Amino acid sequence: MTSARRTRYNFALQRAVELSLELEKPLVILEAVRVDYPHASDRLHTFLIEGMRDNERACASSAAAYYPYLERQPGEGRGLLARLSRHAAVVITDWFPEFFLPRMLAAATSQSAVRLEAVDSNGLIPVAEHGRAFPTARGYRALVQRTLRDHLAAFPLEEPLALLEAAGASVPDDVAKRWPRTALDRAVPEIVRSLPVDHSVPAVPTHGGSRPAGRVLRDFLANKLARYADQGNDPDMDCTSRLSPYLHFGHISAHEIFAAVMTHERWTFRKVGKVRAGSRDGWWNVSPGANQFLDQLTVWRELAFNGSTWTPDHHSYGALPAWARATLESHLDDPRTRLYSLAELDAAQTGDVVWNAAQNELRDTGWCHGYMRMVWGKKILEWCRDPADALDRMAALMNRYSLDGRDPVSYLNYAWVLGRYDRPWFERPIVGTVRYMTSESARRKLKMKTYLERFGRQ
Ligand SMILES: Cc1cc2nc3c(=O)[nH]c(=O)nc-3n(C[C@H](O)[C@H](O)[C@H](O)COP(=O)(O)OP(=O)(O)OC[C@H]3O[C@@H](n4cnc5c(N)ncnc54)[C@H](O)[C@@H]3O)c2cc1C
Known part of the structure; x- marks a missing residue:
């Protein structure tokens, strides 16, 4: 388990269960965490470990052996998978196109003694089927509208582990001896304190794991979804889902969220309307809040996985559309305010003060309101002499502090700030025709009094 860190609605786990039954072999679930990944901190490790505890609990009542392993020193886990694979008939892992995970998968593939399969459990449409990079949300939305019906027919099982029959799975002795399973029943702060991670980014009160993720989802449906379309942009109204940290760490699946929203909306595919391909409205035929939320979850989020997979060098300034680079470069010599x-x-x-509030929210809570992130990114662009630096700065800050950073969605949005997936707007100093946003207009348009009182310190 490397990115879909959950036991529910998980195609990779389901594949492993299928093979376990077919080959009549026990199933061992290894969830390992390195200690030296970029930005490793008390905050990220705490969230991960809380998630591992939930997985341990969920596996305890199943026939699978759950094997949690936290590195205590860099490189300590080296060789673990290779050794484990010598005892295995097959290795199944997650496929995830961002952060260090593609490199880790390549290494695992070359080290595994047996067949290794990587399964995409990230979204409703497997990224391999996209076939190409989509430069616009409209284009990707048209793909969703054309193909989703078939993909919904292949929904993952809610509880794949329930299919396992015989118990008796265990971690082979030689492996367990060299890489002892981590005892997760100690207090998490105590575990984290002993690890060589960045202690200057502290844990936050948002707890990781599939159980909190389920509670957050239920709260969203009961109390926020109905207001999402009208008030989703107002930081004071707090009515977005706050599911992004759980999606990032794979503690909840997009399928589970989709199913819950659609059950709430009493939706079946028969409700789908006839619209021009790629139109945002009139296709799902659900409430306005659900319509908007589904567009974020099934179009924008999955477009991000498309970008991370199908666009070469997608992190780089060079991956921006030509019009955006040209307009930004024509303003390189404009004086910057600061x-x-x-x-x-x-x-x-x-x-x-508005920008400071967004940054303080990130630092203090490990998450930031969506509209505030847009203003946050646009101001960083304005405050850089070279637009390429803006990409690096957004990544340095968001990836460090935000629980949901280091994700395909992160990189789509850093690039969006500089014009990718957007269109030219009106000519302005510094940003040219790239969409322009200001803190002043955000303050005028949005409800953010309480937000600024809480986070807007200078
Ligand atoms: C500069 C900038 C940086 C960002 N960095 C990140 C990041 O590091 N990680 C991250 O997950 N999101 C990032 N976003 C996108 C967005 O702001 C967050 O996904 C959202 O605010 C998370 O809160 P939520 O779960 O309550 O969202 P909701 O509004 O409830 O949306 C539900 C889900 O849809 C997806 N989604 C929402 N907005 C977007 C979007 N603009 N693009 C793609 N998918 C979206 C997310 O998975 C989100 O959890 C960034 C946006 C900007 C402008």
Whole structure:
């Protein structure tokens, strides 16, 4: 388990269960966490470990052996998978196109002594089937509208582990001896304190794991979805789902969220309307809140996986559309109002109280409101002499502090700030025709009084 870190609605786990039954072999579920991945901190490790505890609990009542392993020193886990694979008939793992995971998968593939399969359990439409990069959300939406029906017919099982019959799975002795399973029943802060991770980014009160993820989803459906279309942009109204950390760590599946929203909406495929291919409205025929939410979950989020997979060098400035690079470069010599250092940005020490509030929310809570992230990114662009630096700065800050950072969705949005997946707007200083957003207009348009009181310190 490397990215779909859950026991429910998980295609990779389901595949492993199928093979276990077919080959009549026991199933061992290894969930290992390195200690030296970029941005490893108390915050990220705590969230991961809380998720592992949920998985341990969920596996305890199944016939599978759950094997949690936390590295205590860099490189300590090296060789674990290779050795384990010598005892195995087959290895199944997750497929995820971002962060260090593609490199880790390549290494695992070359080290595994047996067949290794990587399964895409990220979204409703497997990324391999996209066939190409989609430069616009409209184009990707048209693909969803054309193909989703078939994919819904192949929904993952809610509880794949329930299919396993015989117990008796265990971690082979030689493996368990060299890489002892981590005892997760100690207090999480105690576990994390002993690890060489960045202790300056503290844990936050948002708890990781599939159980909290389920509670967050139920709260969203009961209390927020109906307001999502009208008030989703207002930080004070707090009515977005806050599911992004759970999606990022795979503690909840897009399928589960989709099924819950659609059950709530009493939707069946018969409701689908006839619209021009790629139109946002009139296709799902659900409530306005659900319509907007589904567009984020099934179009924008999955477009991000498309971009991370199908666009070569997608992190780079060079991957922006030609019009965006041309317009930004034609304004390289425009005077900037301010140029802040990364350290000043990190410490939320700018003269812009709205921006500082967004950065403080990130630092304090490990999450940031969606509309505030847009303003946050646009101001970083304005405060950089070179637009390519803006991409690096967004990644440095968001990936460090946000639980949901380091995700395909992160990189889609850093690039969106610089014009990717968008169209040219009106000519302005510094940003040219790239969409322009200001803290002043956000403050005028949105309800954010309480938000600024809480986070807007200078
Ligand atoms: C500069 C910038 C940086 C961002 N960095 C990240 C990041 O690191 N990680 C991250 O998950 N999101 C990021 N976003 C996208 C978005 O702001 C968050 O996904 C959203 O605010 C998460 O809150 P939520 O779960 O309540 O979202 P909801 O509004 O409830 O949306 C539900 C889900 O849809 C997806 N989604 C929502 N907005 C977008 C979007 N704009 N693009 C793609 N998918 C979307 C997410 O998976 C989200 O969890 C960023 C946006 C900007 C402008």
